[in-house]
Every structure is written in structure tokens, then in C-alpha cells.
Amino acid sequence: MLFYKSATPLLALPRSVKRLLVVALDLILAVISVWFAYYLRVDQTGFPQLQQKYVYVLAPLLAFPIFVRFGLYRAIFRYTGMSALANTAKAVGLYGFLFFVAILTFKWAGVPRSIGLIQPILFLLFVSTSRAMARFWLAGQSTKGYPGVGRLLIYGAGEAGVQTALALAVVREFVLLGFIDDDSAKVGRTINGLDILGPDQVPEAVERMGITDILLAVPSLGRARRNAIIAKLRELPVHVRTLPGMVDLASGRVTVRDFQELDIEDLLGRAPVSPDEALLARNLFNKTVLVTGAGGSIGSELCRQILLEGPQKLVLVEHSEFALYTIHRELEGLRAEHHFSLEIVPLLASVANLDRLREICHAHRPATVYHAAAYKHVPLVECNPSEGVLNNVFGTLNMARAAMESAVEYFVLVSTDKAVRPTNVMGASKRMAELVLQALAASSAVDFSVYCGGALGAVENRTVFAMVRFGNVLGSSGSVVPLFRRQLQEGGPLTVTHPEVTRYFMTIPEAAQLVLQAGAMANGGEVFVLDMGQPVKIIDLARRMAKLSGLTIREGDHFVGDIDIKITGLRPGEKLYEELLIGDNPEGTAHERIMKAREHHISWAELAPLLVRMRVAAEVSDERAIKEILKELVHGYGTQPIVTTEDETTV
Missing domain, CATH: 3.40.50.720 (NAD(P)-binding Rossmann-like Domain)
Known part of the structure; x- marks a missing residue:
């Protein structure tokens, strides 16, 4: 916990200061990689000899403008992903080519040509490792060791689910503990060290891991199958939400506010009418x-x-x-x-x-x-x-x-x-x-x-x-669904005029x-x-929304629960x-x-x-x-x- 929280002062620094620290780190790594290259090639651990000092100067002077040109100092370490690492590899690749050409051209005394190959490889390894460790350190502190964060499973181990998981790594609202998928070929495997569970394993996992939220990340799923999934999840003490927009995911701006409540079609449990x-x-x-x-x-x-x-x-x-x-x-x-x-x-x-x-x-x-x-x-x-x-x-x-x-x-x-x-x-x-x-x-x-x-x-x-x-x-001004959602946020009670009131x-x-x-x-x-x-019973809709919000209802013989349903009486x-x-x-x-x-x-x-x-x-x-x-x-x-x-x- 102390390890992750130690990143907080660094995150509080101005962006310009953090950028200078990254530049300084890269320049130091460029020099260190030259020293390691000499050590591996000629078993040299002391100060530079003959014209070897020129290589120590060349490495940082060549790396800095190339890294700037490739935009490596515009990236945010907490959001570093495969695309950022690929961009780093391209920058170091160009650096390595120019570095090797310089070694061949100047033929400095005491500098073997193989240094032009060994040093760029070591430099790429050091820079990539520094990015990955920084991402782990800075992003990891957002989700570990903080009380009150949601414990989340993502339903869907496809592209949308994986992209959501990557975006969640940069926010504090949830700790992602695993995936759920209907594909038996995926069940039992892992994504970034997190298990992929089958639907039948979910109830046990919810109890064992203390899961509070399940996020549906299956945007291409048919309505019938989606309704079947929601019907099963409704019996669990978890809050069921749906995937935010892909633009928010791609931009890395996912927060708990971006996770949407279930669609009205999900609450009704039927497909909408298709237009002609x-x-x-x-x-x-x-x-x-x-x-x-x-x-x-x-x-x-x-x-x-x-x-x-x-x-x-x-x-x-x-x-x-x-x-x-x-x-x-x-x-x-x-x-x-x-x-x-x-x-x-x-x-x-x-x-x-x-x-x-x-x-x-x-x-x-x-x-x-x-x-x-x-x-x-x-x-x-x-x-x-x-x-x-x-x-x-x-x-x-x-x-x-x-x-x-x-x-x-x-x-x-x-x-x-x-x-x-x-x-x-x-x-x-x-x-x-x-x-x-x-x-x-x-x-x-x-x-x-x-x-x-x-x-x-x-x-x-x-x-x-x-x-x-x-x-x-549903969803219009004064409609029942926004009313129930507001009452759920306020802690209840959910108000229904009569237990037998039904509506189309x-x-x-x-x-x-x-x-x-x-x-x-x-x-x-x-x-x-x-x-x-x-037609749908209003009281059944109220119960369904409460359960999908991860709440239990106090009514009838159930005196223990999270929220009440209050019968207000029929009105004129x-x-x-x-x-x-x-x-x-x-x-x-x-x-x-x-x-x-x-x-x-x-x-x-x-x-x-x-x-x-x-x-x-x-x-x-x-x-x-x-x-x-x-x-x-x-x-x-x-x-x-x-x-x-x-x-x-x-x-």
C-alpha cells in the first residue's frame, strides 16, 4: 500500500516538471546503456579510454531530438499501452540506425563497431522497462489499497472487455478482479493475469471475491441473450451496469460516471419494435x-x-x-x-x-x-x-x-x-x-x-x-424509470401506488x-x-431495478434489506x-x-x-x-x- 501511495507526490507535480524528469531519465539511460555495452563487449568497467567519451556524448544528444520528434514526451505514463510501446520501439530503431552509422563513419579509437548494435538494443530494453514500471507504479496506486472502491468483474472477454480493462487501470473507482465469458474456449485462461470465468462460476466468485459490480462489455450481443444474462445476474447482490461509449474508452477518460445504468430495453426484458x-x-x-x-x-x-x-x-x-x-x-x-x-x-x-x-x-x-x-x-x-x-x-x-x-x-x-x-x-x-x-x-x-x-x-x-x-x-419527463433511479440514489423508498398496477x-x-x-x-x-x-407490473419493475443496482428489498417477511418499497395508495x-x-x-x-x-x-x-x-x-x-x-x-x-x-x- 505504501509503495503505491508513494507515487502520489509525483503525480501532484506540474506537467512540465514531470516531463523534465522523464527527459532526464532517458538521457541517463542512454549513458548507462553505453557503459553496459562496453562492459558486455570489452569487459570494461572504468572510465572511458581514448575516444570512447564521444560515444557517451553522442548517445543522449542523438536520442533527445528523435524522442521529441516521435512525441514520446507527450505520452502519459499511466495511459501507456501497446501503441505507446510500439512508438518507443520505432524511435529507438531510428536512433539505433543513426547511432550505428555514426560509429562506422567516425571510426573512433577504442570503439568497436559492435557497440553500434549492442547499445541500441540495451537502450530499447531500458527505456521500455522504465515505461512499463512507471505505468505499473503510477496506475497501480489508483486501484490498490484504497478502501471503498468497487470490486468489478467484466462480462465479456472480447475486444470491448479488454479495452475497458486497460482503461480501468488508470482510475480509482474500481479494482478489476476478473472476466466472465460464455465462450468455453476462453474460460480458464487469463488476460493480464486475471482469470476468465464461466457464467456458472459467477455466483461463487461474487461471494469469494466480494464483487460489488459487474459491467456488461458485450455490445454486439443479441437482445435475447443479453436479457438472459441480465436475468441471471439479477439474482446476485451486485450492481449491473453497461459499457460506456468506445470514444471514452479510447481516450482513457473512463470513470464510474461513464458506466451507464442498464438500458430501458434491459429493464423491460424485451426487444424493441424494429422500424420499417x-x-x-x-x-x-x-x-x-x-x-x-x-x-x-x-x-x-x-x-x-x-x-x-x-x-x-x-x-x-x-x-x-x-x-x-x-x-x-x-x-x-x-x-x-x-x-x-x-x-x-x-x-x-x-x-x-x-x-x-x-x-x-x-x-x-x-x-x-x-x-x-x-x-x-x-x-x-x-x-x-x-x-x-x-x-x-x-x-x-x-x-x-x-x-x-x-x-x-x-x-x-x-x-x-x-x-x-x-x-x-x-x-x-x-x-x-x-x-x-x-x-x-x-x-x-x-x-x-x-x-x-x-x-x-x-x-x-x-x-x-x-x-x-x-x-x-419510459424515459420521458415524469416517467417511472428516472423516478426509481433517483429514489435508488437517494436510498429509497421506491414509491408504487398499488401492488397490482400494470402498464404497457x-x-x-x-x-x-x-x-x-x-x-x-x-x-x-x-x-x-x-x-x-x-403489460408490466410497476412493482416488479421496481424490484428489478433495485436488484440490478445490487440492493436487497425490505418488504413482506423480509425485514432486513437495503431499500423499501412503499405503497402510496391509488390517486384520483x-x-x-x-x-x-x-x-x-x-x-x-x-x-x-x-x-x-x-x-x-x-x-x-x-x-x-x-x-x-x-x-x-x-x-x-x-x-x-x-x-x-x-x-x-x-x-x-x-x-x-x-x-x-x-x-x-x-x-
């Missing part, structure tokens, strides 16, 4: 595309994926100035990175402002609109039903009306599974938005004067309207891909839903189980994981008077009247026990 590239590009390539709510979780991901499909112009509509600034700056970076020539137009606007939306659509003439602007946090909308209705219902109507008047080709609404037999205002308002679009889609021309009064005349409908309905979005889950990229693909398949009025597999607006379809027998589509339903709707003539009543109620904040109209229009609303959770976000 032809569908993704159909309504995007070389077109003007408009996205409302462009700075939100779904809207921003839509923008990223749309940009990659090569549109002519991307119009960002967002109410929040900061959110718009953030996504615009990110998209400009992506555009520069991929050398795209599209125009990105950031526009501040509220969907509640019809005139502003008309102005935007008239100026930019979008071919496709993705309407993601919505109030989506269930408990907040439950407390503010007037604002929820004005934004979700009438904001959608305003955007749809502006789109129709500008002859937008496709209009796609981002909806939610909470619109199915909703038990909260947010879900009911999203179902109302669906009803608005279904009514518009069923009309070849729409007389908006029925809704807003005045003799406006009918607006011809040349827009294809579609809706995309999906479940909870998907990732933000999946949701965005679904919206883009479904919109491309629309003919008008469809509600698209995703086959999302089996939440269902225990979510649904995706109102009706039965959904139709298939060109995408194997996307279904289509033409659900019951009412005509625009029937809907418009009810919208008038609802708008009046919303503008005067008559919550009772709003909910009565929602009960009248939305199937299932207000007929079930209701609860909601702030732990989850839907759109």
Missing part, C-alpha cells in the same frame, strides 16, 4: 414537415428521426422558449454532423392561438404535420381540467383546422392508451381530440361556422387524418418510430395501436390496468407490430354543438360542466373507480 425504413421515409423525404410540441419528450425524438430521413424543411412549433432553444440547438448539431442541407425553422407558438397556427401553415406549407403538443401529466390535468381541455381538445382542433385550410397532406395525432375508456380528464381530453379528427376525416368538407359561428362557408378537406395510440413512455411500456424511440410509420400507412380516420406485448384518475383498444378484432397492417382500428365516432354536425358547450365551460372554468360533457361524449369516462400516478407519463 420505407415507411419511415414515405411522408418525410424531401418534404416540409411540421412538429408541434417539438421540445417535448416525444416531439423532440420525432424531430431527431425526421431529420435523419432527409426532409426539405423541418418546422418546430413549441410553446416553451427553453425547450425550443434546446431542441433547435441539438438539431443544428445533428444537421452539421450529417452534412444535411435541410432548413430548420424554430417557431414559438401556442396551439391555442388559431391565427398564429394559420400564419405558420400558410408561410411554410407543410406536407405532413405531427401533432405532439399536449398536456399529458395525469394528476396535473386532473387538477386543471379547463386548461387540459383547451390545450388537448381545442389545440388539436385549431391545428387540424389550420392544416386543412393550407391543404396539408397528412396530419398525425400522438394519442395515448389512457384515451381508452378513460378514468381521468387527461385521457378523456385525448379521446375527445381523437373524436375531433375522426369527425373531420369523415367529412369531405367541413363547415366550421357550426362550431364558431359566422358565415365562413365549408372548408374542403384534402388532409388525411390519423391517430397513433400507445402506452407509457415502450421507449421514446419506439414511440416516435411508430408515429412516423403509422402516419405513412394512413388513409384517413384510423386509430393505430402497437402490439406492445404483455388512475386505473389499475390500461387498455389499447375500445373495440375488438383490430385489423393488421403492413407492419407486423402495428394494428389498426376504426372505432365508433360521431359526425362533425353532431360534435360541433357539444364542442361549443365545452369551450364555453372551459373558458369560464366550469369543471362540473366539462366533466358532464366528457361523460356524454367519451365512452367509459366516469364509470370506473379512478386513480392516477405522478410516477408515469403518457402522451
